[in-house]
Amino acid sequence: MTHQSSLYSIRWMLLIYEKRRLRQCQVFLAFRGCDTRYGFAAYLYISLVAAKIRVFYDDDMCIVGKIISDELINAIEHCKISTPILYPNFTSSPWCLHELESMVICKKTKGQKILPIFYNVNPSDV
DSSP: OOHHHHHHHHHHHHHHHHHHHHHHOOEEEEOOHHHHTTTHHHHHHHHHHHTTOOEEEOOOOOOTTOOOOHHHHHHHHHOSEEEEEEOTTGGGOHHHHHHHHHHHHHHHHHOOEEOOEEOSSOGGGO
16 A cells, blocks of 8 residues: 555545534534533533534634634534523624524525523623
């Protein structure tokens, strides 16, 4: 087997693994990592996993100016439920708004559910 074909095989296996992982997720947990990652979002994630609910939890650190990845959009598209954690700074993040837009599109086109959590904010303020 050549080096090139070995790399192709590894990429193919990773692609298959990633598709399986996304299909297995039931809930996409959306939050702005800088604000809620180590507090409420982490607690909610641990609670959902303890209840045997498969959750997509983006564990990348918050990087200002980073473009939303295809992985996040794919995860939103494959999960049955999207749960955005809405808090005072949520709407100031283009990234969070793009995720929310993707959730709404999936709700309209695929019938997915959106279950928002209003964390330290009134629904009328968002």
